[in-house]
Amino acid sequence: MINLVYNEMVKITGKRRLLVITLIIGILISLFTYAQLRQAQENLKRFGNTDWRIALEQRISGWENRLSSGRTPEDGREDLKARIDQQQYYLDHDVNPAEPGAPTFVRGFVKSGISLLLPLMMMIIAADLVSSEYSAGTIKVLLTRKARRWRILLSKYLALMLCVSFIITLFGSLSALISGLIFGFQGWTAPVIIGFSLSDGLLDATGVHLLPQWQYIIMELGLAWFVSLVVATITFMLSVLFRSTAAVMGTMLACLIAGTILSTMIASWESAKYLFMVNLQLIDYFEDVAPPIPGMSLGFSMLVLLVWGALALTVAFVSFTRRDVY
Numbered sequence: 001m002i003n004l005v006y007n008e009m010v011k012i013t014g015k016r017r018l019l020v021i022t023l024i025i026g027i028l029i030s031l032f033t034y035a036q037l038r039q040a041q042e043n044l045k046r047f048g049n050t051d052w053r054i055a056l057e058q059r060i061s062g063w064e065n066r067l068s069s070g071r072t073p074e075d076g077r078e079d080l081k082a083r084i085d086q087q088q089y090y091l092d093h094d095v096n097p098a099e100p101g102a103p104t105f106v107r108g109f110v111k112s113g114i115s116l117l118l119p120l121m122m123m124i125i126a127a128d129l130v131s132s133e134y135s136a137g138t139i140k141v142l143l144t145r146k147a148r149r150w151r152i153l154l155s156k157y158l159a160l161m162l163c164v165s166f167i168i169t170l171f172g173s174l175s176a177l178i179s180g181l182i183f184g185f186q187g188w189t190a191p192v193i194i195g196f197s198l199s200d201g202l203l204d205a206t207g208v209h210l211l212p213q214w215q216y217i218i219m220e221l222g223l224a225w226f227v228s229l230v231v232a233t234i235t236f237m238l239s240v241l242f243r244s245t246a247a248v249m250g251t252m253l254a255c256l257i258a259g260t261i262l263s264t265m266i267a268s269w270e271s272a273k274y275l276f277m278v279n280l281q282l283i284d285y286f287e288d289v290a291p292p293i294p295g296m297s298l299g300f301s302m303l304v305l306l307v308w309g310a311l312a313l314t315v316a317f318v319s320f321t322r323r324d325v326y
Helices: 002-014 017-047 052-069 074-092 102-113 117-126 131-136 139-143 149-183 213-241 245-262 270-274 282-286 298-322
Strands: 191-194 197-199 202-204 209-212
Touching: 002 017, 002 149, 017 102, 017 117, 017 149, 052 074, 102 117, 102 149, 102 213, 102 282, 117 149, 117 213, 117 245, 131 245, 149 213, 149 298, 191 213, 209 213, 213 245, 213 282, 213 298, 270 298, 282 298
Parallel strands: none
Antiparallel strands: 191 209, 197 202
16 A cells, blocks of 8 residues: 555656645745735835834723623623733733734635635645546556555545645645745744634624634644645545546536635525535634524534545545446
8 A cells, every 4th residue: 555655646746736836835925925014014104103012001901991890791701801811912922913923924824725725726636636547548557456446546545635734734834934034933822812603693702712823823724634635535536537637627616616605695595504615714713703604613514524525535436446447
């Protein structure tokens, strides 16, 4: 099995797909870093060099007054306490929360890329893992080996998993490195507020707590890896079913774009929550953002994606082991 996986990795690297993805990610990160730098410079010109410490102190004072008033509900009090602790950390450690830095850039970039950019990168790798064998006519040579069909397909999938892990690691590393060189590497231990949930349509803040920013980013990257692996698995299934790589990429691209559009207009279509492309934005569940459809949660979306991935993998193996090659 190790030799089979090694051969598949040689095929993938030989096509320079990983090199192309590395260049794309590096260029996009550089562009977004430059755009954020220009925005920060524009804000400085427009609003001037205001004293952020005074603004934070006033914000904390206002929240403390709301806590002492006694009219704030219990779940709202937990939210206010967490926000006060977060802002007090910024004051104590002389960290301007409005100033861009490597951690805040990585957080935003991973969140923006989890539902479209990263899945597209995975699609580039997975789309022709099997379909290219048919189109190039090498599938017959591949199947003449002593290894059984399911072992050959498993080696391709394990190679795909390695590529997914490499791309996610590369995505986070380049984001931190490039943005850090421009904005600095400060703020990794700054607290982030998480734990919001919706109960009967109302925001529930009883589970709100603080988390160091570096832990939050690791959690983001973990969710991005999970989403990317599911999308790669579904693309892998299509690569087994279709003989044309263009058909695989067209189908997946249509699904991803449809998911981006549907997420903004499906609040009344409850059954749409079982579509995999509607459940890709897992990071939103960490923040006080309402889900696209009532009743959705982080656990629900992960379960839906897991079922889609398992079904796709089952269909791929059943189809590949039973299909006639001609």
